[in-house]
Amino acid sequence: MVKIMIIEDDLVIASSLQEELTKWQYDAFHVTDFNGVMDTFTHEAPQLVLIDIKLPYFNGYYWCTEIRKISQVPIIFISSQSEQMDIVMAIQMGADDFISKPFDLTVALAKIQALLRRTYDFTGNDAYLSYQKVYLKISELKIHYQDQEVELTKNEMKILEVLFLQKGAFVSREAIMMKLWENDSFIDDNTLAVNINRLRKKLAELNLTSFIVTKKGYGYGLQKDDDFIESN
Structure with missing residues (x-):
């Protein structure tokens, strides 16, 4: 089953994403220890990461850079900071896509599935x-x-x-x-x-x-x- 890691400080948004992705048979989970993001990443080895810019301790740009040091896993930023410079920064840090808040869950799901298809092959829902x-x-x-x-x-x-x-x-x-x-x-x-x-x-x-x-x-x-x- 495809594993998706959600790095989002807003519990409502994180839970909504997790619930929607679970409906589509993805193994979605959200981070609770924002000071140990890399520990969670290396332990869980997700096939895709959803990450906000505003996070406790270190922002999403920092964690994106850290992930890119060891992995080419697809990364999508989900953030209310959606000015052109924010999007450019996210891409420069190694992100593959950007979803602006507020967003429609159907649109977010479509972008997630499209990025997974571009990155992986699938048998059923296994990457x-x-x-x-x-x-x-x-x-x-x-x-x-x-x-x-x-x-x-x-x-x-x-x-x-x-x-x-x-x-x-x-x-x-x-x-x-x-x-x-x-x-x-x-x-x-x-x-x-x-x-x-x-x-x-x-x-x-x-x-x-x-x-x-x-x-x-x-x-x-x-x-x-x-x-x-x-x-x-």
């Missing part, structure tokens, strides 16, 4: 990512290829989610470690290497031994379209 006929089943913690699939740990899923969302571009080791552990300052680079090696062994079970590519001195990516050759 998955695809790349070169390899399918990452996010809610099931599985990767599927040619009628075979293997189960993944949460860390393995997070690594692949980062790489899939980048569509073959290389991602730095630091960005991946931030996705896994929030802060890379106290993480030995060997820890990430161990996770990557374990993941490669699982991919080998699907005859995808070269699916994850290393860029020496930088990080990791997925095979480019022209280089995509499965193992025999």
Whole structure:
């Protein structure tokens, strides 16, 4: 089930959004600890974020920037601050769309569904990512290829989610470690290497031994379209 995180200080609006999204079979929840937004984000791993600009402690621009350090998850701002500069700021901080308050729930739902369609593929209401006929089943913690699939740990899923969302571009080791552990300052680079090696062994079970590519001195990516050759 697609998980949607609502970061909204107005409880009435947050509850209304959660109720409407739940009716449409989305796993929607709203943040209650506004000082620990990133803790909630990394723990819940939502597929979409709805966020207001005005929030306790830090504003929505700040949290959007923090999320973008570790994830390309789609983000929609929902705010009464809807002057042109507010919208421009939101987009510059990494938002994908902007909904102005007051808003119609039907219109908000349509924008949410459109952004989800642009970002993910779906089977029913479950989101998955695809790349070169390899399918990452996010809610099931599985990767599927040619009628075979293997189960993944949460860390393995997070690594692949980062790489899939980048569509073959290389991602730095630091960005991946931030996705896994929030802060890379106290993480030995060997820890990430161990996770990557374990993941490669699982991919080998699907005859995808070269699916994850290393860029020496930088990080990791997925095979480019022209280089995509499965193992025999």
